[in-house]
Amino acid sequence: MRWLEKATELISRRRFRKGWLAFIIFFFLVFVIIPTVFVLSYAFTNWGDIQSTVLNDPAEMQKIWTAIGNSFEIAGIVTLVDFLVGMPMAWMLVRKKFRGKEFLDTIIDMPLAVPTAALGFSAAIFWGITPADLTNPLGLNIIGSPFLLIILLHIVFSYPYMVRSLSAILEQIDETYETAGRTLGASKLTVARTITLPLFRAGLVTGIILCFARSLSETGGTVVALTTVGAQKLFYTAPTLIDEVKKNSITNPALIPELSFISIILIVLALALLAVMAIIVKRAHLPIRKIWPRPEKILSRGLAPKAKDFSSILFLSFIVLIPSFFIFTYVLTATPSQPMNWGMFGEALLYSFIVAGVVTVIDLALGVPLALYIARGRSKRLPETLDILVNVPLIVPTVALGYSLGLFWVGGQPVNGAVGIVLVMLAHIAFTYPLMVRSVTGAVEEVDPVYEETARTLGAKPVQAFRRVLYPVISSSILAGAIMAFTRSLGETGATRAVVEGANTAPNFIVNLVQAHDYYSAALACIVLIVISYAFMLALRYMVRKRRRD
């Protein structure tokens, strides 16, 4: 083990640590932040082109603004609904004890394991009024409005984020505050509303940002859902519009200014919204301070809380879970139109898993150190700035991010082969890296630095203090970050298509099948992807549990 000691010695030297830190920050800025917003520079260099081809075309402008408006409206509504129904669910998961709680806890995450492209298809055939070649005897066939359909779809995959963010915070809020409030004579509802809710701010910001950003940037599922109900040329969200313009721009380079323009608008609006949201949540007195003792007392007892819990579970079942897995019924009832190209699908799966694997490893290696630096450097300027910057790729819609990143690395030229794979990986790193950093930063902040400091004075080098003292405590959060990064990369469509149009990833494969109206094969591919993703997630969970027990 001599080499290990030597390595420990080497990386403990102060100069090495400084160099390593500089490298981490350099990586973050050059590989994550700058590529994410690089497209903004296009506005300065090529404003003339934008002016002449986009701004002077009222019909096209109309289309762009409508799409952007749709996106923001959908994201707003989705976030609001998530909050309203996610809150009671989070409460139930953290504060209540009941049979089947573990089970409920596990199924909440299920939609996260399903790639959005598969979700889009599944939700569309469950809710939507589908064309004749897609009839499903079990489908509801009631939602005709694409706007409503997309809202229902986005709720499915953003809901778990909201519940998770809220329950994470609720777990840390000391129950003694609630007990104190109750003993002072307040009803459960009053206490929850006026004492606990205001303590939620941080978790709420995270939840809102995650849900909003997730809805704003979702591409694959939205494209698939709109195509399934035949509305892909009638209704656009900003990402689906970018996706289409991007595809057309390969044959028609004159569309480049428009593509850049939409991306810029989307990024700028998203960033502005991030800033406004941060301020609002910090300043605004979220709950109403006034107390209505009698009605609140009535609502705290008897049927009302039971009805609340029951409707939470009903919502989870019918709005989130059934639409997610409805696709299974389709395969059972429909008849195949074309034979499935298993060879190509196998390649796509391999492609996706290699990308997700490499991306997760890089996120781990370079994200954990940054998280440590941010969490332990509170009150210093640089770490605080990095902490804010980390949110940027989270809120920037991934299609815009992908396009921007392609522009940064290869000047927006179409690429293929090995370069293409590397580019796809870079794009996936850009939007998964913040997930990892966020997850680990949160966990490290919970651990009192006194443990590592004591370890240092006991003779541990910084690496040893991390390995032996901090790591065992935060390992589950690191793993959670890794799972999140992996599944997000596996399910991503928008960024992949924006950066390498023809990249044969599994979600892209599915989108292409749907666009070619080969629904049966698409459904089959979705199911395989769901099963594999889910098995993978269960395996990881099992590993964490086992580790914890050891």
Added chain:
Amino acid sequence: MPVIKLEGIGKRYGDIKAADGLDLEVRNGEYLCLLGPTGAGKTTALRIISGLTKPDKGKITFDGKVMNEEEPENRRAVMLSQTYALFPQLTVAKNILFGPDIQDVPDEVKKRTLAEMLDLVRLTHRPDAYPKELSGGMQQRTALARALASGADVLLLDEPLRAIDARLRISLRQELRSLAKSLGITTVHVTHDHDEALVMADRIAVIRGGKIIQVGSPAEVFDNPVSPFVANFVGQSNFFVGKVGAKREATEVRGENGRSVMAQPCSCREGENVVVAVKVGNTEISKEGEGFFEGRVERILFEGRNLHIDLDVGELGRFAAKVPSWRLGKLSKGDKVQIKWSAEKASVFPVPPGGLEEELRVE
């Protein structure tokens, strides 16, 4: 064991000066208590010694060797925080062996160290317990054993008795001190409790506003404080403001309306404005005889062994005295009593520049 020297240490956090030209020497094998109010810079001083905080200026030496740039792990100065920071995921044995594990000590040596340490801190029966299963006292002993097993030369204790309940705290004082002394380890013990410091320390260093204002044996610091602040912080004092009158074997200090008190001889000039400080416990009250002045009993607090008496002395403000409990019943609220003290128990200080109230402020 090293002699630790801090010279002209400065450390700022924004506008707050946590160390402001701090000078301190800790002698070889000494048990030194760093005593001061909250926010005086006690913990900062401790962290600078351990290397966890780098001073902005000044020099820190161990046995004359400059340590400013040395990493914490190379100083052999173990920090014990208020909560002991026992690693929650490790057993008592694993916690104790943390240092040896890191230094890759051979297994048989580790085994021996563990046995020795468990014996030393009387935990032979609990090596496999987890920290949360231990009582406060046991946790503290485990933390001590862990520090000693790592080969520490210096123990840095940050309010080590704070989290322990009152009764146990008193007995742990002796235990902690005798363990450190028997091993000859240089110890710096941070506390805001003057009783604790008086009982435990070889020497006490009183710190305030990031500066050491007095260092000396407990008796010196208690009996001969260098400032009204020290007089009041290390055991509560009564204060009397006046002008220096006649100076013979004792100093006479005249108050505003002709009242005068006696105090120790001082280097003050006649007619100078001074503050006289006398410990509450050295303030005598009686219903008969003649005192320096008269006061009215305002409140009597029964403290078990003693009675704490608050007195209203008109324009002189409030005085306090401690008298033995047997006098309970002989004194009652509203009684007029004579107040006096022996001259040699009262210290004389020049009037502090910011006024007496500012000088005594504890935050």
